[in-house]
Amino acid sequence: MASLYQVVYASTAVESFDRPALIDMLKHSVQRNKRAGVTGLLLFKDGCFMQALEGEEEVVKALYAKISRDPRHHNVISLLQEPVEKRYFPDSAMAFRDLNTAELQRLPGYSEFLNTPLNGDLLAKDIPKCQRLLLYFKNNIR
Numbered sequence: 001m002a003s004l005y006q007v008v009y010a011s012t013a014v015e016s017f018d019r020p021a022l023i024d025m026l027k028h029s030v031q032r033n034k035r036a037g038v039t040g041l042l043l044f045k046d047g048c049f050m051q052a053l054e055g056e057e058e059v060v061k062a063l064y065a066k067i068s069r070d071p072r073h074h075n076v077i078s079l080l081q082e083p084v085e086k087r088y089f090p091d092s093a094m095a096f097r098d099l100n101t102a103e104l105q106r107l108p109g110y111s112e113f114l115n116t117p118l119n120g121d122l123l124a125k126d127i128p129k130c131q132r133l134l135l136y137f138k139n140n141i142r
Contacts, residue, residue: 004084005055006054006088007052007061007081008050008051008079008080008081009077009079011049012049013048014073015072017047033053039055039090040055041092041134050079054084054088
């Protein structure tokens with residue numbers, strides 16, 4: 001069995017995404033990631049992305065390299081790249097705030113992560129680094 005690997009990065013959209021463009025991007029990303037065995041969490045708010053990707057090391061590294069070259073965003077910053085013992089987001093592919101359409105909620109892997117109250121998890125000492133980064137993003141978006 002190949003080792004599990006995780007990448008967490010942040011980036012900024014070059015141009016605004018309207019709702020149809022976001023939905024289209026999400027549908028294609030979820031399908032592609034599912035075929036590749038990649039899970040994680042994609043956060044988006046006001047033109048800013050943060051994403052955790054997890055899966056087989058070679059697959060995740062290749063996907064991150066592709067994302068880094070994607071002309072739809074810039075200022076791609078790697079926040080974390082490391083082997084992991086288990087998947088932290090086995091059933092999640094994305095989380096979005098203020099896009100609670102029925103169409104999005106029916107997509108496989110939809111997460112309510114950004115739509116739930118922050119409950120102090122950011123202060124817990126035993127949460128994984130990737131989750132701490134995602135909670136930080138959640139806490140600081142407006």
